[in-house]
Amino acid sequence: MDFDWGFLVSGNYAQKLAEGVLTTIQLFGLSWLGGFFIALLIVGLRAIPFKPLDRVMRLVVEYHRNVPTVVQIMVWYFGMPQLLPDSLRLWINQGQSEFLFAVVALSLNVSAYFSEDIRSGLRAIPATQIEAGRAIGLSATSVMRYVTLPQALRISVPPLLNRSLILFKDTSLAMVIGVTELTYQVKAIENLTFRSFEVFAVSTLIYLGCSLLIMGLGAWFGKRFPPAFKG
Amino acid sequence: MKARNWMSCTAALLLGTVGLAGTAHADRLATIKEKNRLVCGTQNASVPYAYQDATTRTFVGYDVEICKALAKGLGVELEHKPLSTEARIPELKMGRVDVVAGAMAYLPERAQQVDYSLQYLQGNIKVLVKDDSGIQSLADLNGKRVCASKGSSSAAIAERVLTGSRVMTFQDVASCNLGLQSGKVEGFTAGELVLKRFENESAQSGSPTRLLPEATYVERIGVVTDKGNPELIEAINGVLRKMDESGELDAIYKQWLGEDSVYKLKRTFKVEPVTTS
Numbered sequence: 001m002d003f004d005w006g007f008l009v010s011g012n013y014a015q016k017l018a019e020g021v022l023t024t025i026q027l028f029g030l031s032w033l034g035g036f037f038i039a040l041l042i043v044g045l046r047a048i049p050f051k052p053l054d055r056v057m058r059l060v061v062e063y064h065r066n067v068p069t070v071v072q073i074m075v076w077y078f079g080m081p082q083l084l085p086d087s088l089r090l091w092i093n094q095g096q097s098e099f100l101f102a103v104v105a106l107s108l109n110v111s112a113y114f115s116e117d118i119r120s121g122l123r124a125i126p127a128t129q130i131e132a133g134r135a136i137g138l139s140a141t142s143v144m145r146y147v148t149l150p151q152a153l154r155i156s157v158p159p160l161l162n163r164s165l166i167l168f169k170d171t172s173l174a175m176v177i178g179v180t181e182l183t184y185q186v187k188a189i190e191n192l193t194f195r196s197f198e199v200f201a202v203s204t205l206i207y208l209g210c211s212l213l214i215m216g217l218g219a220w221f222g223k224r225f226p227p228a229f230k231g
Numbered sequence: 232m233k234a235r236n237w238m239s240c241t242a243a244l245l246l247g248t249v250g251l252a253g254t255a256h257a258d259r260l261a262t263i264k265e266k267n268r269l270v271c272g273t274q275n276a277s278v279p280y281a282y283q284d285a286t287t288r289t290f291v292g293y294d295v296e297i298c299k300a301l302a303k304g305l306g307v308e309l310e311h312k313p314l315s316t317e318a319r320i321p322e323l324k325m326g327r328v329d330v331v332a333g334a335m336a337y338l339p340e341r342a343q344q345v346d347y348s349l350q351y352l353q354g355n356i357k358v359l360v361k362d363d364s365g366i367q368s369l370a371d372l373n374g375k376r377v378c379a380s381k382g383s384s385s386a387a388i389a390e391r392v393l394t395g396s397r398v399m400t401f402q403d404v405a406s407c408n409l410g411l412q413s414g415k416v417e418g419f420t421a422g423e424l425v426l427k428r429f430e431n432e433s434a435q436s437g438s439p440t441r442l443l444p445e446a447t448y449v450e451r452i453g454v455v456t457d458k459g460n461p462e463l464i465e466a467i468n469g470v471l472r473k474m475d476e477s478g479e480l481d482a483i484y485k486q487w488l489g490e491d492s493v494y495k496l497k498r499t500f501k502v503e504p505v506t507t508s
Binding site: 098 | 316317320321324338340341343344345381382401402406409410413415
């Protein structure tokens with residue numbers, strides 16, 4: 001068997017791969033942003049000293065941490081539209097709903113992990129800082145906003161980066177609901193051309209390259225915004 | 232620096248794998264005869280081609296029967312190997328299976344990687360319409376909306392063949408069927424086996440549908456071997472021709488796709504090269 005890259009330029013395979021990479025990056029970017037903001041929301045809500053609310057948020061986090069990601073994606077895509085009336089469902093099924101549902105599912109999934117990472121960061125801040133903040137007249141939310149959270153985020157960079165890399169690879173799971181991301185395109189090209197080794201090698205290199213880029217970004221961020229003190 | 236090391240390591244690993252896979256071998260037929268065993272791959276969850284029977288826990292189906300007949304025809308024992316869709320070609324290239332009867336349609340691009348035997352089956356992409364719609368042929372679909380499941384080959388073919396129709400892609404075949412029943416689309420295109428089931432279902436539910444006799448595309452399906460095994464292909468072709476003459480192929484067809492199956496299809500294809508159209 002000869003290892004032949006020439007086929008990539010013949011036909012529209014390179015274009016298909018490029019489209020796949022673009023979709024993967026969009027999926028990752030949107031899910032990351034969505035996940036990060038939901039995580040901040042969860043952290044904020046859990047900081048409110050009200051037990052029932054904390055329990056509800058814990059339930060949300062536990063669901064998203066303990067059910068396989070691929071199942072969560074399928075629940076959103078196949079389960080949610082079932083709750084809607086027929087006409088609305090048909091309308092949704094006509095559009096590109098799979099991308100949207102994949103972003104929602106991945107955002108929620110990663111937000112559960114992100115929130116735990118940020119909470120760990122918060123726990124690293126000495127309680128005396130909160131007391132000091134309150135003593136100079138800051139409200140509880142202001143203490144969070146100006147004192148603890150900025151420090152906690154810097155402390156949580158390594159675990160957040162860790163999770164971001166996993167999220168990047170998890171985007172490939174969106175293939176099961178027909179999102180035309182990189183893995184989907186790779187399988188489609190493989191099925192058309194039967195050049196299994198070449199296309200899987202190409203996708204390996206692309207995933208590796210992107211992961212290294214994310215690692216580089218994380219390293220830069222960690223250097224640019226180092227934690228205030230090292231325990 | 233670190234990154235570059237990683238890259239070269241991975242590249243070396245990948246190339247290493249390919250190097251192993253590329254080991255040249257003599258015609259596979261000799262090996263099969265020598266081992267007295269044909270390793271024949273099929274799909275592993277593809278009704279009615281090759282799937283696990285719920286009660287007997289064994290793999291059954293059209294392709295499994297073809298594997299059995301091939302081994303018998305070559306006078307060797309059969310080792311049946313169910314394969315996932317992604318594993319089909321790597322397994323063949325690595326030499327872990329001798330042949331694959333995996334309902335694999337001929338495409339010129341695919342034929343650069345593998346060799347095809349004579350066709351042992353044909354698959355038709357067809358269009359389902361409502362019985363009372365008055366649509367009789369593919370030409371009648373001009374200006375009408377036709378549904379296909381997203382990302383399917385039927386969708387790609389519909390856009391090429393039904394140029395006068397508006398091809399809409401829904402998330403899956405069930406949505407398309409719902410769209411046809413509720414009048415959102417006038418036609419629904421997919422593989423004949425899928426459509427046949429919906430046709431049977433609709434007859435019972437009181438809003439009957441009907442398959443247009445013309446196919447938008449005919450898939451010509453052959454047994455596949457790794458490149459460069461002319462003797463093995465010739466031997467397989469010989470067995471297939473004999474099966475055709477003796478009526479064995481008819482019997483297998485009847486059981487899995489014809490009268491005795493839920494599909495009730497009539498065999499129209501001949502055992503002939505996959506390339507002639």
